[in-house]
Amino acid sequence: MIAVLLEVLGSALLLLGLTLQTISLLGVLRLPNTYLQLHAQGLATGPGVIAVLASSIATKNPEVMTFAALTIAFVTITSPISSHAIARSEYRRQRRRQRHASRVEKPRGGNQGR
Numbered sequence: 001m002i003a004v005l006l007e008v009l010g011s012a013l014l015l016l017g018l019t020l021q022t023i024s025l026l027g028v029l030r031l032p033n034t035y036l037q038l039h040a041q042g043l044a045t046g047p048g049v050i051a052v053l054a055s056s057i058a059t060k061n062p063e064v065m066t067f068a069a070l071t072i073a074f075v076t077i078t079s080p081i082s083s084h085a086i087a088r089s090e091y092r093r094q095r096r097r098q099r100h101a102s103r104v105e106k107p108r109g110g111n112q113g114r
Contacts, residue, residue: 003060010058017051024048034090038083045079 020043027040049072056068 006058006060010055013051013055013057017048017053017055020044020048020051035087038086038090042079042083045075045083049075 024040024044027043028037031037031040053068053072053075056064059065
């Protein structure tokens, strides 16, 4: 009875994780800018990966479940850090473009009206 319950739970978690991964992939491909794509990517690295890894309980193998638990901990710790680094680099890139554009738009010299 418990074996059947673990199989059903593992399958449901796997299906949920793969569905979240698919939705996230579509968001990354269709959304227009980096910040929105980063938001969609958070769905994949957060609940999506964790659900897929948590589905390993159906294996009933302690080594696989331990590996999955450690991987979940690693993803939970590193996902916000990587998202922050990506957002920060995009912000800096936009600032650099704005500075460059403002330098290009400024007229040079005193012959503005002629």
